[in-house]
Amino acid sequence: MAKAFVGSNPTPRTTASPFSAWGVFKSRGGGGLQQHDKVYAKPSGIDFIGVPAMKIPENVKTAYMVALKYRRVSFGTCSKAGVPNTVPIGVGRFVDEETLAVVDNYLNKSRKNLEENPRAAVSFWVSEEKDGKVVTKEGYQMKGTTTIHESGPLFEQIKAETRAIRTDFPVRAIVLMKIQEIYDVKAGADAGKRIL
Ligand SMILES: Cc1cc2nc3c(=O)[nH]c(=O)nc-3n(C[C@H](O)[C@H](O)[C@H](O)COP(=O)(O)O)c2cc1C
Numbered sequence: 001m002a003k004a005f006v007g008s009n010p011t012p013r014t015t016a017s018p019f020s021a022w023g024v025f026k027s028r029g030g031g032g033l034q035q036h037d038k039v040y041a042k043p044s045g046i047d048f049i050g051v052p053a054m055k056i057p058e059n060v061k062t063a064y065m066v067a068l069k070y071r072r073v074s075f076g077t078c079s080k081a082g083v084p085n086t087v088p089i090g091v092g093r094f095v096d097e098e099t100l101a102v103v104d105n106y107l108n109k110s111r112k113n114l115e116e117n118p119r120a121a122v123s124f125w126v127s128e129e130k131d132g133k134v135v136t137k138e139g140y141q142m143k144g145t146t147t148i149h150e151s152g153p154l155f156e157q158i159k160a161e162t163r164a165i166r167t168d169f170p171v172r173a174i175v176l177m178k179i180q181e182i183y184d185v186k187a188g189a190d191a192g193k194r195i196l
Pocket of ligand 1: 085086088090091103104107108110
């Protein structure tokens with residue numbers, strides 16, 4: 001059974017103990033989250049686990065994979081105390097219609113943040129050079145809740161896929177991110193608009 005860590009909500013109003021055992025979390029989605037995963041902490045305050053995930057539009061998925069290829073993805077997390085962190089990521093893929101997998105090879109602060117606060121955001125963009133200028137074609141921000149998996153069939157599958165490309169990557173875990181909000185971040189009239 002895959003191991004998952006879910007931390008507490010960092011909202012300042014939170015007073016409950018961040019690491020009381022909470023029970024079992026079963027996702028609504030398909031893919032690797034069908035199994036029951038142990039949850040080690042109760043998210044107090046807003047029950048963000050209850051926020052429904054969404055079907056990610058194909059054009060957003062495609063933009064993400066292109067951005068990942070060209071290393072234009074920033075992965076943001078936040079500590080329980082509210083300290084933000086963003087790092088570049090370049091490995092992963094979508095595992096179903098609503099879930100993104102990020103491969104933890106070398107995540108440190110990010111990983112710690114996710115263990116205590118299971119929420120993340122990714123910003124990514126697709127650019128091309130035109131007449132000597134770099135022009136952004138599209139860019140999005142996705143936010144969601146996360147679980148960390150160090151074992152299980154999906155973990156093994158993504159580990160094998162990753163190792164097929166880079167034998168030296170440790171693949172310590174996969175972070176599964178259920179997407180709950182998507183925004184347009186391309187500069188212009190629609191900048192910042194929530195699209196889903
Ligand atoms: C272009 C690029 C892509 C990267 N992709 C990943 C990745 O997919 N997974 C990973 O674990 N680390 C990746 N890294 C390394 C992390 O960003 C790096 O270890 C970072 O220091 C982790 O920071 P943290 O301690 O704040 O989590 C990448 C680094 C770069 C520069």
